[in-house]
Amino acid sequence: MAVIVPSQQEIQGPEPGRRRYGxxxxxxxxxxxxxxxxxxxxxxxxxxCGISVVPYDPTCAAPHPEKPFAPGTxxxxxxxxxxxxxxxxxxxxxxxxxxxxxxxxxxxxxxxxxxxxxxxxxxxxTGVPNLSATAPANIVVPAAPGAGAAISALEQAFHDQHGYTGVIHVNSTAQAAVQYAGLVGSQGGAGTMRTPLGNAWSFGSGYGVSGPAGEAPDAGFVWAFITPQVYLxxxxxxxxxxxxxxxxxxxxxxxxxxxxxxxxxVCDTVFAVQVPVAAPAVATAPAVPA
Incomplete structure (x- = not known):
């Protein structure tokens, strides 16, 4: 006697979960x-772009009585x-x-x-702005080990050249290290993660780990970039x-x-630093590369 096995009934698939952060x-x-x-x-x-505000002494004793003019936009x-x-x-x-x-x-x-x-x-x-392939970036060398020191040095260098908050781009493998360093918060609203200084985090699963001109990171590190505000x-x-x-x-x-x-x-003020992925940084963790 033949056994008839009913085919499964196709139903509407469930909706996906939340879109990941990025x-x-x-x-x-x-x-x-x-x-x-x-x-x-x-x-x-x-x-x-740039920090072009300088002090000016209008008295005759000033070494530069004429007002300086910065290059155009x-x-x-x-x-x-x-x-x-x-x-x-x-x-x-x-x-x-x-x-x-x-x-x-x-x-x-x-x-x-x-x-x-x-x-x-x-x-x-050609002509697509990018971080690791063709765009110029200034490399930052932090003075101490750990993800916290690396990101703090990155922010300092950036704000020496840009008066507004920016976006830190880094592969999501570094998220635990910077989170442990206390540099990831939700201040600013709209679901954006930010550093205590207000720069937005972009933890990108689609990002690579290479640095300027495609330079590979040292073992135990990934490259991070900071740019001015990004527009899509x-x-x-x-x-x-x-x-x-x-x-x-x-x-x-x-x-x-x-x-x-x-x-x-919004301008070409871009800096890069190597960030250790170990959390926390300990004496046996790899040193920050020079």
Missing amino acids: IFDAAVRPGPLGNGVIASGLTFAAED AFVESNPYWLLTTYQCGTLGTTADDVRRRVRKRYDAGVQWAVEQQIWTGGGI WETAVNQPDPVQTLDRTFNQWMAVAESVWAHAW
């Missing part, structure tokens, strides 16, 4: 990306980049709405990681009709979700 929490997102920027990139005046430039996700499956038992939903969920799950990777490396695309722009996510992209020869849905992104920080 650059989407630390960056400012001022609005959608316009067609002009998509075609030619963006530029803006870096009006808030530089401009920040950034080119856009495309991020896409694809999804392929058979048409049997699957509708166009199914694959449209699935490819969008795949996009939503991975887009922050992809943006972080672009910020770290530039993806090999994006277009709406485009999803072509799966019916129009269907591979009819092999009865395969070929779904796509894609958008255009651009990012920038």
Whole structure:
């Protein structure tokens, strides 16, 4: 006698949990990306860069009675980049709405990681601001061991050149060390983690660990960068009709979700330091490299 085993009933999948912490929490997102920027990139005046305020003595005895004039404003430039996700499956038992939903969920799950990777490396695309591949950065050497000393030296160097808070970019493997050092808090609202001095943390799983010009860190360390405030722009996510992209020869849905992104920080005041990942720092922990 044949035994009939009923097939399992497919139901709507559960919603994912909270999006992980990362650059989407630390960056400012001022609005959608316009067609002009998509075609030619963006530029803006870096009006808030540098510390150019100096004392002036108007008396005749002053060594420099004439008022000094600093150079004019530089401009920040950034080119856009495309991020896409694809999804392929058979048409049997699957509708166009199914694959449209699935490819969008795949996009939503991975887009922050992809943006972080672009910020770290530039993806090999000319004109995309990045931390470790082509952007110049000043290397900071802390005076004492430990993650706390490294980040404090990084902030000091940065604020010697920039009068506002910035964003510290570091691979999430360093989070425990800086947390142990007491440098991670939630002051400032909007869910952004910050140092006691107010600089935002961006713990990026999509970040690498290499330093300026791709320099590898010493054993037991990762590189961290600090930049001025980061801005992100994006277009709406485009999803072509799966019916129009269907591979009819092999009865395969070929779904796509894609958008255009651009990012920038408000000036080129960028510093880098090696951060130990050991928490806490002890006498046997690796010394901070020179």
